[in-house]
Amino acid sequence: MSPAPVEITVSATGRKITVPTGLFINNEFVASVDSKETIQTVNPATEEVICSIVAASAADIDVAVAAARKAFQTTWGKNVTGFERSRLINKLADLMERDAQELAELETLNNGKPVRVARDFDIGDSIQCLRYYAGWADKITGEASIDNKTKFAFTRHDPIGVCGQIIPWNYPINMWAWKVAPALACSCTIVMKPSELTPLTALKLSELVVEAGFPPGVLNTVPSYGSVGGAALSSHLDVDKVAFTGSTLTGRKIMEAAAKSNLKKVSLELGGKSPHIVFESADLDQAANWAALGILYNTGQDCTAGSRLFVQDTIYDKFIELLAQKAQALTISDGFAEAASGGPVVSKTQYDRVWSYIESGKAEGAKLLIGGQKRPGKGFFVDPTIFTDVKPTMKIVKEEIFGPVLSLAKFHSEEEVIALANDTSYGLGAGLHSKDANQCMRVSSALEAGTVWVNQYNMLNNNVPFGGKKQSGIGRELGSYALEEYTSIKAVHWNFGEKLDWPF
Numbered sequence: 001m002s003p004a005p006v007e008i009t010v011s012a013t014g015r016k017i018t019v020p021t022g023l024f025i026n027n028e029f030v031a032s033v034d035s036k037e038t039i040q041t042v043n044p045a046t047e048e049v050i051c052s053i054v055a056a057s058a059a060d061i062d063v064a065v066a067a068a069r070k071a072f073q074t075t076w077g078k079n080v081t082g083f084e085r086s087r088l089i090n091k092l093a094d095l096m097e098r099d100a101q102e103l104a105e106l107e108t109l110n111n112g113k114p115v116r117v118a119r120d121f122d123i124g125d126s127i128q129c130l131r132y133y134a135g136w137a138d139k140i141t142g143e144a145s146i147d148n149k150t151k152f153a154f155t156r157h158d159p160i161g162v163c164g165q166i167i168p169w170n171y172p173i174n175m176w177a178w179k180v181a182p183a184l185a186c187s188c189t190i191v192m193k194p195s196e197l198t199p200l201t202a203l204k205l206s207e208l209v210v211e212a213g214f215p216p217g218v219l220n221t222v223p224s225y226g227s228v229g230g231a232a233l234s235s236h237l238d239v240d241k242v243a244f245t246g247s248t249l250t251g252r253k254i255m256e257a258a259a260k261s262n263l264k265k266v267s268l269e270l271g272g273k274s275p276h277i278v279f280e281s282a283d284l285d286q287a288a289n290w291a292a293l294g295i296l297y298n299t300g301q302d303c304t305a306g307s308r309l310f311v312q313d314t315i316y317d318k319f320i321e322l323l324a325q326k327a328q329a330l331t332i333s334d335g336f337a338e339a340a341s342g343g344p345v346v347s348k349t350q351y352d353r354v355w356s357y358i359e360s361g362k363a364e365g366a367k368l369l370i371g372g373q374k375r376p377g378k379g380f381f382v383d384p385t386i387f388t389d390v391k392p393t394m395k396i397v398k399e400e401i402f403g404p405v406l407s408l409a410k411f412h413s414e415e416e417v418i419a420l421a422n423d424t425s426y427g428l429g430a431g432l433h434s435k436d437a438n439q440c441m442r443v444s445s446a447l448e449a450g451t452v453w454v455n456q457y458n459m460l461n462n463n464v465p466f467g468g469k470k471q472s473g474i475g476r477e478l479g480s481y482a483l484e485e486y487t488s489i490k491a492v493h494w495n496f497g498e499k500l501d502w503p504f
């Protein structure tokens, strides 16, 4: 029997949202084939349970992969034109736009981020991401490689096949769009595993997949625990590719599982400890805005969070005063509050993790500029916390915290700060602020990161690639580069005249 959807009433707005609770396979919400395991979802602002949904078992992953394979071989893959894929992806984007407010409220309920942020940024960007890749769907062509008297060779950019997509909880809708849009554009089929912490919007979006008209099996959604569904996807012998966003620890496990199973293609978007540099010539007011956004956007739960801030000694005192003012001016509250710029962290586990880092910063002798005190009452809230007088060896400087916790250090010279900035095993993002154009060029070139922002931070565009160096990941999302992750290149050699002498 199909699991019944639940009706949720959002108390802040009065909106009633019907949420599917089954696994989405072959365009239907179904029960597990062999398990009674559920996932209980929680509102991180109130700690109240929202609802329970079915958790996929390894056998359910097999069913979803089989559905995706069948679709790939029949209605999708090489059996659908780019024009048709483009039409369907655009239709999905239109439906997301229609339902943006409802999706945003559901995202806020499950993730905690402000409704305004979810709607205008996460969902707004996701709609644009779908439309961007809808534009690519009918332009994925190969190249003519050799064209001589007896041979013509050309390449086909074939869809790679069935893709497992494992996404995190910090941007549940946005990471869904980053993964789904290029895969669909390239004519791949998908088994999507949302995070067990935030599965509700992926289930709601699955309804829109049906409404848009995608054939059954093209996109399947299987909420599951990482060690069950995520592990099953990564080691599956009939999955051709896994795309992952999450921790470096889990990324390593996925790569190992891929290597030990069928050597499926893997793309990983992992952690970071991104440096953010303010030089003395910078517009200090603007630099303080970007520095605060860099660590506080999404309550610091961002892979590119600018969590190590370096400020030139000549402007240090003035700058840190400005930064403290900016950070304290933000309202961190229940995401349904009008004024909220940030919400709680996503879960009790994440709350405890962030607080353990704050305690370690205090114990290792870093000085608190602001924050560092727990709030009374319900909700996994962590106020902006800035440590000064940090040392490169401290845990808060070395490890990803994924919360609103900033380590602030002083530097003297450009050479010194480049060395400090690159002194990390990560290489995801980096930022610098300066009015000296030569310095901007020199430093952006020297920073070891997949993305460098100059006089800005954390702003991404769907047509610009994103990804990491070092232990921050492999492969690129967004832009035309993401298409390479979902295509397999075939070279066709066509002889129209060369005779083979025998014996050769």
Ligand SMILES: NC(=O)C1=CN([C@@H]2O[C@H](COP(=O)(O)OP(=O)(O)OC[C@H]3O[C@@H](n4cnc5c(N)ncnc54)[C@H](O)[C@@H]3O)[C@@H](O)[C@H]2O)C=CC1
Pocket: 166, 167, 168, 169, 170, 193, 194, 195, 196, 224, 225, 226, 227, 229, 230, 231, 234, 245, 246, 247, 248, 250, 251, 253, 254, 269, 270, 271, 272, 302, 303, 353, 400, 401, 402
């Ligand atoms: N780069 C990013 O955007 C993210 C980084 N993180 C980092 O990871 C830390 C821990 O957060 P977690 O939720 O534990 O991250 P995680 O990396 O374990 O979770 C992300 C996704 O991976 C899945 N997963 C977990 N174990 C798996 C396995 N063995 N095989 C396949 N998939 C698996 C989860 O179910 C989830 O869908 C955070 O504090 C943060 O530092 C977390 C989420 C996103």
Ligand code: BAL
Pocket: 170, 171, 245, 301, 302, 303, 304
């Ligand atoms: N902000 C880029 C995506 C991420 O944090 O996972």
